[in-house]
Amino acid sequence: MSEERGKDSLSQMSLSEKHRFVSPAAEEACQYVDRVVGINPLLQRKLNLSKHELGDTRVNQIAALLQDKHCRLNTLILSRCSITEEQSLILTSALRSNPSHLRDLDLSGNKLGDSGVKNLSDLLMNPQLKLEKLHLYRCSITEKQSLILTSALRSNPSHLRDLDLTGNTLGDSGVKHLCAVLKDSHCKLERLRLSFCDMTDEGCSDVTSALNSNPSHLRELDLTGNKLGDSGVKNLSDLLMNPQLKLEKLHLYGCSITEKQSLILTSALRSNPSHLRDLDLTGNTLGDSGVKHLCAVLKDSHCKLERLRLSSCDMTDEGCSDVTSALNSNPSHLRDLDLTGNKLGDSGVKNLSDLLMNPQLKLEKLHLYDCGITDVSSLTQSLTDSKALQFLKVLDLRHNNIGDSQQRLRDELRDSNCVLRDEDQLPNVGGLFASWIKSVNWR
Structure with a gap:
């Protein structure tokens, strides 16, 4: 050594x-x-x-x-x-x-x-530059500055594969400038992050329409924290139905998607489900009926979803039952399931326990924070009687009053590789952006 x-x-x-x-x-x-x-x-x-x-x-x-x-x-x-x-x-x-x-x-x-944006733009226009990844998360870029920046990107678009403009107040007009880059046939962007960019349905419509004209390279799209509205959801759905699209990650955390809009969105996902691996619909009021539409996608044998986030989607035990039943019919790819903030109750946990019994399931992370759970006996029994603990690494039950059944679960997990989170450790955060920022990796 x-x-x-x-x-x-x-x-x-x-x-x-x-x-x-x-x-x-x-x-x-x-x-x-x-x-x-x-x-x-x-x-x-x-x-x-x-x-x-x-x-x-x-x-x-x-x-x-x-x-x-x-x-x-x-x-x-x-x-x-x-x-x-x-x-x-x-x-x-x-x-x-x-x-x-x-x-x-x-x-x-x-x-x-x-001056920083202007000089960065000059760098981006340099023909010797072959930049593939540009991350400008929360750089206080304004609508006016975005015009300068996107004009530079447009002059030299062929190398860029990953663009992150999260947390900049681009607004609809700033995003419209970007669309000229996205439409360009020389643009081969694979990952586009526009979370919390102060877009309305107009901006979202412009972005998805632009991508629809040049969809073949895109693998990840993040529109978190923007209000899609009816026209935004419609245009996004048109993009998702494009047979040239091979999207693997779709993040729509807190996009004000309603039950009615979820029907349009999930119908689009159902038409082209084979590539998607990561779907985040956290913070949208889908309700039980909206979630029921999604279940048709989850049941599809062509669906190979690995990560599903449905936190705070206004589900009850009925919606949870539909989701877990759908996953139970097509469980082999799922690795991460997040149902945080939905009132599942004990009956919802029972249905979830049936999913854990499925020998094809290889779930690694299960998030049930603040789900109104008072008894985890059925969950513990499923973990005891199945092979689930060979794969499960994280079980989050914080902010549930699970009482006496907690100790038996702890005993069951003691000799496993699974980390049980059962104490209320979540920091007190304010607002959608603050909650979201804690859930993402920022290098």
Whole structure:
């Protein structure tokens, strides 16, 4: 082991000796990165300084590093680094001078400002740039700035595969500018995240219509926190029925989808179910009747859904019974089921217990937070009598008053690999966005 460490040290030393930085600031940046991240940037293609407050001095050093001819970073992640408008200008200017290797850029959680967006746009228009991933989550980008940004994307769209503009108040007019990029036949976007972008049904309609004209590459679409309305749901449904679409992830958390709209949406999903692996309808008032429409999709043998989130969908035990019965007829692909915040009651848990008994089920995560459950005896019995615990890793029963039956469940899980969450540990968060932000991964 010590010999291997010695070889690593020698290789680092020889490489450092071979590639001397011309700029003293770049050398200082190299030492800083090595100290903070534990890796010499000369030996890597990825630099992740997320959550490090860089300040003016470090930003200037990092900029010098990015400009140096020896720097060949493919991935640069500077999310939540408290970067100011002036600092973002310095960093994007540095990238413009040495753009050819960059494939993944993440500036999420920093306020770019007008000059930062302008300089970033200049970088995006550089024909030498072959950027594949651009993450600008919560960068305070306005409608006006989005016009500049999307014009830049339109000038060089062929390489981009992943675009995240979550949490920016683009509004309908800002999104309309983006649609020109989405329609372009050279655009091969696979992942599009527009969560909480202040869109109404007009903006959602524009986006889905644009995607419908160029659907073949798209694999993930996230419209969380935008109000789709009737026209938005209709246009989204038209997109979902497009035979060229091979969508794998569809996230519609908190999109104000009604029972009536869910019928249109699920009919569309039913026409083209074979590619979808992840469906999130959390926070929409589907009710029991809306969920019943979805069950026709879940029963379909072509449906291979792995993750289903129906948190806070205004379901009762009746809706839960329909969902679990549908899943019971087609269980083999499901890995993650979230029914949080629906009033399932003990009868709903009983139906869920029948699903757990299915030998084809390989469920890994089951979320039943705040479901009005008072007795988990049937659930415990199913886990005892089936092979479910060979696969189950997380069982969330927080905020349920399960009383005496809790201890037997704990005893049953003690020697398993399953983590039981049965204490009320959820932080007190306010609003849909705050709730959602805790449920997603942000690198």
